[in-house]
Amino acid sequence: MLVVNDWVDFKTLKEMLGLSDGNLASHLKTLEKNDFIKIKKEFIGRKPQTSYAVTDLGKKAFTDHLDALEEIIRQSK
Amino acid sequence: MDQRNQHLENLTEIRALMERSSRFISLSGLSGVAAGIFALMGAAAVYWYLGISPFDGKNAYYVTAETLSRGGVHYLTFFLLDAGAVLLLALTSGIFFTTRQARKKGLKVWDASSRRLLINMAIPLAAGGIFCLGLLFHGHFGMVAPAMLIFYGLACVNASKYTLNDIRNLGILEIVLGLIATFYLGYGLEFWALGFGVLHIVYGLIMYFKYER
Numbered sequence: 001m002l003v004v005n006d007w008v009d010f011k012t013l014k015e016m017l018g019l020s021d022g023n024l025a026s027h028l029k030t031l032e033k034n035d036f037i038k039i040k041k042e043f044i045g046r047k048p049q050t051s052y053a054v055t056d057l058g059k060k061a062f063t064d065h066l067d068a069l070e071e072i073i074r075q076s077k
Numbered sequence: 078m079d080q081r082n083q084h085l086e087n088l089t090e091i092r093a094l095m096e097r098s099s100r101f102i103s104l105s106g107l108s109g110v111a112a113g114i115f116a117l118m119g120a121a122a123v124y125w126y127l128g129i130s131p132f133d134g135k136n137a138y139y140v141t142a143e144t145l146s147r148g149g150v151h152y153l154t155f156f157l158l159d160a161g162a163v164l165l166l167a168l169t170s171g172i173f174f175t176t177r178q179a180r181k182k183g184l185k186v187w188d189a190s191s192r193r194l195l196i197n198m199a200i201p202l203a204a205g206g207i208f209c210l211g212l213l214f215h216g217h218f219g220m221v222a223p224a225m226l227i228f229y230g231l232a233c234v235n236a237s238k239y240t241l242n243d244i245r246n247l248g249i250l251e252i253v254l255g256l257i258a259t260f261y262l263g264y265g266l267e268f269w270a271l272g273f274g275v276l277h278i279v280y281g282l283i284m285y286f287k288y289e290r
Contacts (some may be wrong), residue, residue, distance in 0.1 A: 004098040006242070063095075066088055073084045 002037060002054040003062055009051040030034060036061055087290040095099045101190040103179035106289060108171035109247075109281025115170070117274035119163035123266060126155055137263035139218040153213070163273075178289065194239040201232035222265030227254030243287070247280045273279070 001008055001016060014024050031037045036058030040051045054062070124130060127141050142152040179186040205228025209221050233248025251272050258268035 004094050066091060070085065070088050073081055073088070076081065 002052055004054060007040060007051040007053045009049050011049075013052070031058065032060075034058075078272040085235040096189060099190045099247050101194045101237075103175055103182060103186065103191075104240045104284075105171075105174035105178040105186055105243075106281045106284030106287070107174040108167075109277045109284060111170035111174065111281070112167035113274045113279075113281060114161050115166040117270060117279060119159050120266060120270035120274060122159055123156065126152075126159075131267050133266070137219060138266045140220075140263075169246045172177070190239065194236055197239055198232050201228055201235055204228065205232070211267030219262035219265060222269040223262070226251050226258060226268065228255075229273075230255060241284065241288070243280065247276060250276055 001013060003016070010028075013019075013028075016023065017024065019027075028037065032039060034057075035055055037052050038055050040053070042049050042051070123138070127138060129136075129138065129141055142156075175184045185191075205224065208228065210223050212218070212220050212224060230248045230251030230253075233244045233251060235248075237245035237248060239244070254268055254272045254276070258265055258272075261268070
Protein backbone atom coordinates (compact mmCIF):
# COMPACT_ATOMS: atom_id res chain seq x y z
CA MET A 1 0.00 0.00 0.00
CA LEU A 2 2.82 2.36 0.84
CA VAL A 3 4.42 1.77 -2.53
CA VAL A 4 1.43 3.16 -4.40
CA ASN A 5 0.56 6.07 -2.12
CA ASP A 6 2.58 8.98 -0.81
CA TRP A 7 1.70 8.93 2.89
CA VAL A 8 -0.76 6.60 4.55
CA ASP A 9 -1.88 6.99 8.14
CA PHE A 10 -2.11 4.21 10.68
CA LYS A 11 -5.91 4.12 10.70
CA THR A 12 -6.17 3.72 6.93
CA LEU A 13 -3.56 0.97 6.92
CA LYS A 14 -5.40 -0.83 9.69
CA GLU A 15 -8.76 -0.62 7.91
CA MET A 16 -7.49 -1.62 4.49
CA LEU A 17 -5.36 -4.50 5.73
CA GLY A 18 -7.74 -5.70 8.42
CA LEU A 19 -5.05 -6.13 11.04
CA SER A 20 -5.14 -5.55 14.77
CA ASP A 21 -3.39 -2.56 16.30
CA GLY A 22 -0.60 -4.64 17.81
CA ASN A 23 -0.04 -6.75 14.72
CA LEU A 24 0.19 -3.75 12.41
CA ALA A 25 2.35 -1.80 14.83
CA SER A 26 4.87 -4.63 15.14
CA HIS A 27 5.16 -4.99 11.35
CA LEU A 28 5.62 -1.25 10.97
CA LYS A 29 8.28 -1.23 13.66
CA THR A 30 10.28 -3.93 11.85
CA LEU A 31 9.98 -2.08 8.54
CA GLU A 32 11.10 1.12 10.16
CA LYS A 33 14.05 -0.55 11.85
CA ASN A 34 15.24 -1.74 8.44
CA ASP A 35 14.85 1.77 7.00
CA PHE A 36 12.21 0.54 4.58
CA ILE A 37 9.65 3.11 5.71
CA LYS A 38 9.70 6.57 7.24
CA ILE A 39 7.34 7.98 9.86
CA LYS A 40 5.66 11.36 10.15
CA LYS A 41 3.78 12.44 13.27
CA GLU A 42 1.30 15.25 12.95
CA PHE A 43 -1.60 16.76 14.81
CA ILE A 44 -5.02 16.83 13.18
CA GLY A 45 -6.81 19.32 15.36
CA ARG A 46 -5.82 18.01 18.76
CA LYS A 47 -5.49 14.35 17.85
CA PRO A 48 -2.09 12.99 16.97
CA GLN A 49 -1.82 11.14 13.66
CA THR A 50 1.06 9.00 12.50
CA SER A 51 1.61 8.43 8.78
CA TYR A 52 4.00 6.20 6.96
CA ALA A 53 5.74 6.35 3.62
CA VAL A 54 8.05 3.99 1.83
CA THR A 55 11.72 4.89 1.45
CA ASP A 56 13.82 4.40 -1.67
CA LEU A 57 15.46 1.50 0.10
CA GLY A 58 12.08 0.05 0.95
CA LYS A 59 10.85 0.39 -2.60
CA LYS A 60 13.92 -1.41 -3.87
CA ALA A 61 13.45 -4.17 -1.28
CA PHE A 62 9.83 -4.53 -2.34
CA THR A 63 10.60 -4.82 -6.05
CA ASP A 64 13.37 -7.32 -5.26
CA HIS A 65 10.79 -9.26 -3.28
CA LEU A 66 8.37 -9.24 -6.22
CA ASP A 67 11.12 -10.41 -8.55
CA ALA A 68 12.02 -13.23 -6.18
CA LEU A 69 8.37 -14.28 -5.93
CA GLU A 70 8.12 -14.31 -9.70
CA GLU A 71 11.19 -16.53 -9.93
CA ILE A 72 9.71 -18.99 -7.43
CA ILE A 73 6.38 -19.10 -9.23
CA ARG A 74 7.97 -19.63 -12.61
CA GLN A 75 10.12 -22.44 -11.34
CA SER A 76 7.33 -24.29 -9.61
CA LYS A 77 5.15 -26.73 -11.49
CA MET B 78 -0.93 -24.46 -13.96
CA ASP B 79 -3.91 -22.18 -13.79
CA GLN B 80 -3.06 -21.14 -10.27
CA ARG B 81 0.47 -20.39 -11.41
CA ASN B 82 -0.77 -18.03 -14.09
CA GLN B 83 -3.08 -16.44 -11.57
CA HIS B 84 -0.12 -15.67 -9.32
CA LEU B 85 1.89 -14.27 -12.20
CA GLU B 86 -1.06 -12.13 -13.19
CA ASN B 87 -1.28 -10.80 -9.64
CA LEU B 88 2.37 -9.82 -9.76
CA THR B 89 1.88 -8.05 -13.06
CA GLU B 90 -1.05 -6.19 -11.59
CA ILE B 91 0.94 -5.10 -8.57
CA ARG B 92 3.76 -3.88 -10.78
CA ALA B 93 1.32 -2.01 -13.02
CA LEU B 94 -0.21 -0.33 -9.99
CA MET B 95 3.22 0.76 -8.83
CA GLU B 96 4.08 2.07 -12.25
CA ARG B 97 0.87 4.05 -12.56
CA SER B 98 1.34 5.77 -9.22
CA SER B 99 4.94 6.85 -9.67
CA ARG B 100 5.42 10.58 -9.72
CA PHE B 101 7.84 12.66 -11.70
CA ILE B 102 10.04 14.07 -8.95
CA SER B 103 12.77 15.74 -10.98
CA LEU B 104 10.79 18.93 -11.44
CA SER B 105 13.11 21.75 -10.45
CA GLY B 106 12.07 24.78 -8.45
CA LEU B 107 14.48 26.82 -10.53
CA SER B 108 12.21 26.38 -13.55
CA GLY B 109 9.58 28.25 -11.59
CA VAL B 110 11.97 31.03 -10.72
CA ALA B 111 13.13 31.36 -14.31
CA ALA B 112 9.56 31.30 -15.62
CA GLY B 113 8.61 33.97 -13.12
CA ILE B 114 11.48 36.22 -14.17
CA PHE B 115 10.62 35.86 -17.85
CA ALA B 116 6.98 36.58 -17.09
CA LEU B 117 7.87 39.76 -15.23
CA MET B 118 10.09 40.82 -18.12
CA GLY B 119 7.24 40.15 -20.51
CA ALA B 120 4.87 42.21 -18.41
CA ALA B 121 7.42 45.00 -18.15
CA ALA B 122 7.67 45.00 -21.94
CA VAL B 123 3.94 45.48 -22.21
CA TYR B 124 3.98 48.38 -19.73
CA TRP B 125 6.76 49.99 -21.72
CA TYR B 126 4.94 49.42 -24.98
CA LEU B 127 1.75 51.01 -23.69
CA GLY B 128 3.57 53.78 -21.88
CA ILE B 129 1.77 53.10 -18.62
CA SER B 130 2.82 51.91 -15.19
CA PRO B 131 1.33 49.28 -12.89
CA PHE B 132 -1.73 50.16 -10.82
CA ASP B 133 -2.02 53.66 -12.26
CA GLY B 134 -5.68 52.85 -12.80
CA LYS B 135 -6.31 55.43 -15.49
CA ASN B 136 -7.65 53.15 -18.17
CA ALA B 137 -7.92 49.42 -18.55
CA TYR B 138 -4.75 48.27 -20.31
CA TYR B 139 -6.62 46.88 -23.24
CA VAL B 140 -8.47 50.18 -23.69
CA THR B 141 -5.17 52.04 -23.69
CA ALA B 142 -3.86 49.50 -26.15
CA GLU B 143 -6.67 50.08 -28.59
CA THR B 144 -5.88 53.76 -28.82
CA LEU B 145 -2.31 53.36 -29.90
CA SER B 146 -0.09 51.20 -32.01
CA ARG B 147 3.56 51.71 -31.28
CA GLY B 148 6.35 51.35 -33.77
CA GLY B 149 3.97 50.27 -36.45
CA VAL B 150 3.17 47.04 -34.63
CA HIS B 151 -0.46 46.33 -33.94
CA TYR B 152 -0.94 45.90 -30.20
CA LEU B 153 -2.47 42.46 -30.54
CA THR B 154 0.56 41.25 -32.44
CA PHE B 155 2.79 42.66 -29.75
CA PHE B 156 0.83 40.96 -26.96
CA LEU B 157 0.83 37.63 -28.74
CA LEU B 158 4.53 37.79 -29.55
CA ASP B 159 5.27 38.86 -26.00
CA ALA B 160 3.25 36.01 -24.49
CA GLY B 161 4.72 33.56 -26.97
CA ALA B 162 8.27 34.62 -26.12
CA VAL B 163 7.62 34.31 -22.39
CA LEU B 164 6.15 30.86 -22.90
CA LEU B 165 9.03 29.69 -25.06
CA LEU B 166 11.70 31.00 -22.69
CA ALA B 167 9.90 29.55 -19.66
CA LEU B 168 9.55 26.15 -21.30
CA THR B 169 13.16 26.07 -22.44
CA SER B 170 14.55 27.00 -19.05
CA GLY B 171 12.08 24.61 -17.40
CA ILE B 172 13.36 21.75 -19.50
CA PHE B 173 16.94 22.79 -18.85
CA PHE B 174 16.65 22.88 -15.06
CA THR B 175 14.49 19.78 -14.85
CA THR B 176 16.87 17.78 -17.03
CA ARG B 177 19.73 18.94 -14.85
CA GLN B 178 17.86 17.89 -11.72
CA ALA B 179 16.99 14.48 -13.15
CA ARG B 180 20.59 13.86 -14.09
CA LYS B 181 21.68 14.87 -10.60
CA LYS B 182 19.31 12.31 -9.14
CA GLY B 183 20.35 9.68 -11.64
CA LEU B 184 16.84 9.48 -13.04
CA LYS B 185 15.61 9.50 -16.58
CA VAL B 186 14.02 12.72 -17.79
CA TRP B 187 11.77 11.10 -20.33
CA ASP B 188 9.93 8.15 -18.90
CA ALA B 189 6.41 6.99 -18.21
CA SER B 190 5.94 9.38 -15.30
CA SER B 191 7.12 12.49 -17.16
CA ARG B 192 5.04 11.52 -20.15
CA ARG B 193 2.00 11.15 -17.91
CA LEU B 194 2.70 14.51 -16.33
CA LEU B 195 3.01 16.25 -19.69
CA ILE B 196 -0.20 14.81 -21.10
CA ASN B 197 -2.26 15.62 -18.03
CA MET B 198 -0.89 19.12 -17.92
CA ALA B 199 -1.31 19.66 -21.64
CA ILE B 200 -5.03 18.93 -21.66
CA PRO B 201 -6.23 21.85 -19.52
CA LEU B 202 -3.54 24.10 -20.98
CA ALA B 203 -4.54 23.36 -24.56
CA ALA B 204 -8.18 23.89 -23.66
CA GLY B 205 -7.27 27.18 -22.03
CA GLY B 206 -5.16 28.26 -24.94
CA ILE B 207 -7.89 27.61 -27.47
CA PHE B 208 -10.45 29.24 -25.20
CA CYS B 209 -8.29 32.37 -25.00
CA LEU B 210 -7.99 32.43 -28.77
CA GLY B 211 -11.76 32.25 -28.83
CA LEU B 212 -11.97 35.20 -26.46
CA LEU B 213 -9.64 37.19 -28.69
CA PHE B 214 -11.69 36.16 -31.69
CA HIS B 215 -14.78 37.66 -30.10
CA GLY B 216 -12.96 40.74 -28.96
CA HIS B 217 -13.24 40.02 -25.23
CA PHE B 218 -9.67 41.13 -24.67
CA GLY B 219 -10.09 41.91 -21.00
CA MET B 220 -11.07 38.34 -20.15
CA VAL B 221 -7.93 36.79 -21.56
CA ALA B 222 -5.64 37.44 -18.58
CA PRO B 223 -8.06 36.02 -15.95
CA ALA B 224 -8.80 33.05 -18.20
CA MET B 225 -5.09 32.33 -18.61
CA LEU B 226 -4.60 32.36 -14.86
CA ILE B 227 -7.60 30.15 -14.18
CA PHE B 228 -6.80 27.53 -16.80
CA TYR B 229 -3.15 27.48 -15.81
CA GLY B 230 -4.14 27.05 -12.16
CA LEU B 231 -6.43 24.17 -13.07
CA ALA B 232 -3.63 22.60 -15.09
CA CYS B 233 -1.31 22.87 -12.09
CA VAL B 234 -3.80 21.38 -9.66
CA ASN B 235 -4.23 18.45 -12.00
CA ALA B 236 -0.53 18.09 -12.71
CA SER B 237 0.31 18.01 -9.00
CA LYS B 238 -0.99 14.45 -8.88
CA TYR B 239 1.72 13.39 -11.32
CA THR B 240 4.66 15.30 -9.92
CA LEU B 241 5.60 17.16 -6.74
CA ASN B 242 2.51 17.96 -4.72
CA ASP B 243 3.62 21.52 -3.94
CA ILE B 244 2.34 22.53 -7.36
CA ARG B 245 -1.18 22.00 -6.08
CA ASN B 246 -1.15 25.06 -3.86
CA LEU B 247 0.43 27.10 -6.63
CA GLY B 248 -2.44 26.03 -8.87
CA ILE B 249 -5.08 26.94 -6.32
CA LEU B 250 -3.55 30.38 -5.81
CA GLU B 251 -3.46 30.95 -9.57
CA ILE B 252 -7.14 30.01 -9.80
CA VAL B 253 -8.04 32.37 -6.97
CA LEU B 254 -6.01 35.15 -8.55
CA GLY B 255 -7.69 34.53 -11.88
CA LEU B 256 -11.15 34.57 -10.33
CA ILE B 257 -10.48 37.84 -8.54
CA ALA B 258 -9.05 39.26 -11.76
CA THR B 259 -12.32 38.38 -13.48
CA PHE B 260 -13.97 41.15 -11.54
CA TYR B 261 -11.17 43.67 -12.03
CA LEU B 262 -10.53 43.36 -15.73
CA GLY B 263 -8.71 46.67 -15.90
CA TYR B 264 -5.96 45.33 -13.66
CA GLY B 265 -5.53 42.19 -15.74
CA LEU B 266 -1.92 42.99 -16.52
CA GLU B 267 -1.05 43.43 -12.84
CA PHE B 268 -2.79 40.17 -11.94
CA TRP B 269 -1.02 38.41 -14.80
CA ALA B 270 2.33 39.69 -13.58
CA LEU B 271 1.49 38.62 -10.03
CA GLY B 272 0.29 35.17 -11.01
CA PHE B 273 2.81 34.22 -13.66
CA GLY B 274 5.66 36.29 -12.32
CA VAL B 275 5.72 36.75 -8.58
CA LEU B 276 3.97 33.51 -7.60
CA HIS B 277 6.29 31.44 -9.76
CA ILE B 278 9.37 33.02 -8.26
CA VAL B 279 8.04 32.50 -4.73
CA TYR B 280 7.03 28.89 -5.30
CA GLY B 281 10.14 28.17 -7.30
CA LEU B 282 12.28 29.35 -4.40
CA ILE B 283 10.22 27.41 -1.85
CA MET B 284 10.59 24.21 -3.86
CA TYR B 285 14.26 24.85 -4.56
CA PHE B 286 15.11 25.22 -0.89
CA LYS B 287 12.87 22.31 0.06
CA TYR B 288 14.20 19.74 -2.38
CA GLU B 289 17.42 20.89 -3.92
CA ARG B 290 19.40 22.71 -1.31
